Each structure stands twice: as C-alpha cells, then as structure tokens.
Amino acid sequence: MTALDRAWLGLALLSSVTTIVALSPLSAPWSGALILIFAWAKAWLIFLWYLELADVPVWRGGILFGLGLFSLLLFGLYVIGTLV
Amino acid sequence: MTSATAAKGLPGELMMWVLIFSELAVFGAGLAIFLALRIFDPDGFAHAQTALLPALAGVNTIVLITSGYMAALAMKFPDRARRLLIGAAMLGVVFLILKGMEFQHKVDLKITFETHDFFMFYYLLTGFHAAHVLAGIGILLLVAKTRVAAHIQTGAAFWHMVDLVWILLFPVIYLL
DSSP, X not given: OOHHHHHHHHHHHHHHHXXXXXXXXXXTTHHHHHHHHHHHXXXXXXXXXXXXXTTOHHHHHHHHHHHHHHHHHHHHHHHHHHHO | OOHHHHTTTOSSOHHXXXXXXHHHHHHHHHHHHHXXXXXXXXHHHHHHHTTSOHHHHHHHHHHHHHHHHHHHHHHHOGGGHHHHHHHXXXXXXXXXXXXXXXXXXXXXXXXXXXXXXXXXXXXXXHHHHHHHHXXXXXXXXXXXXXXXXXXXXXXXXXXXXXXXXXXXXXXXXIIO
C-alpha cells in the first residue's frame, strides 16, 4: 500500500468518523472541536499527499501553521456562537 | 529558472499555487463571516441548518476525495492517466448530480437566498464551489486529452483545491 493509498483511506475514515460525531449526542463545543480537528486533518492529508508537499518541509510547515491558525479562528467563532 | 525552483521546491506550477491559496482565502473568509453572523442569530442558524441534507453532503465528501485520489494516481501512473482522469471527472459529475438534488430539495421547500442569512451563504458558498467543480471537470477532461505530464499535474492540483475547499466548507455549513 502506497502513501497515496493510505491518504485516501485516512480521508475516508476521517469523513466517516466526522459523520458519526455529528450524529452522536456529544454536545457543543466538544462535537464542534472534534469536527474541526478532523477537517484540519483531512486538509492536511490533501496538502501532504494529494498536492505532494510531504517532501517540501518549508512549505509544509508554513501551511500547517496557517491551516492551524485558520482552524482556531473558525473554532473561536463557533465557540462564541455556542456561548451567546 | 523554472517556477518550481522560484518557489523553493513547490511541486508544479507556481501560478496554480497562487490560485490555490487565493481560492482558499476567499472561501475561508466566507466561512469565517458565516460563523461570525451565526453569533448574532444562533437559533435562526440552527433552525435553518435542519433543512440541509448532511447525509447526502457526506456521501459527496467520499465522492470528491475518491475523485481526488484518482487524479493523484494519474500523476503517478502516466500509462493509466487518461482513464484515471476521466474517472475523476465522472465522479465530479456524480458530485454535481447529488448537489443538484440537494438544491432541488431547497427549491421544493421554497428556500431562497432571501429566506435567511444562513441560506444566502449556503447558496453562495456551495454554489460557487459547484461552479469550481464544473470548471474542474472541464480541466480534467482537457488534460486527459493532452496527456502531458506537466498539464496533468496542474489539472490535478486544481482538482485538489476543489477538494480542499469542500473539506473545509462541509463541516462548517452542514455540521457545526
């Protein structure tokens, strides 16, 4: 099994787990946190293996950081929305 | 100097990466504004979200990541690239058919842009994304015809960008 095959399996698994979490009785903001973490992980897999950034450490690190910041922004807005 | 060395090792065309980051920024801003508006009307947004079909959108996620997988495989196996790219494009068509069913469901419920802010963003973001899927299908079919490795890489990169946008858009609009 190649890294690309594993990436597709990982994406399918994360998508399935995301749906399970969304349907579960887990309450906000925990369910939202998990859903956003899974979305971040899926985007990361696409950058690494579909867009072939696995072997480009400088860009890999920068994109990981940027994607993480963006996910935190979304999570922050989501949490504020659940508190009001 | 090639565009790849100019960007210190970024694979493929530099301009495609500029497009990828630009598109992510546009959709990212849309999603952030969507969540910011939700703060002022959490009940209205939660009620509006019940009219969506998350299971259908979930199936579309699997369709799109599988399509992206086929486009990525096309770069690894030039001898099978044509069939893989056509397969990826056909899955894109499946995505659009399911998306069309989803939009029809909203039309049946008489839900328009003006029903609620939620639906304005729903139609704008998912509609704009669907337009990118349509463009991506055309690009995949075009590069499948040319069979030039650099073109295949650029076409596949566009398709992965479409994939990435959906991966971020799906949870924020359908699940949160």
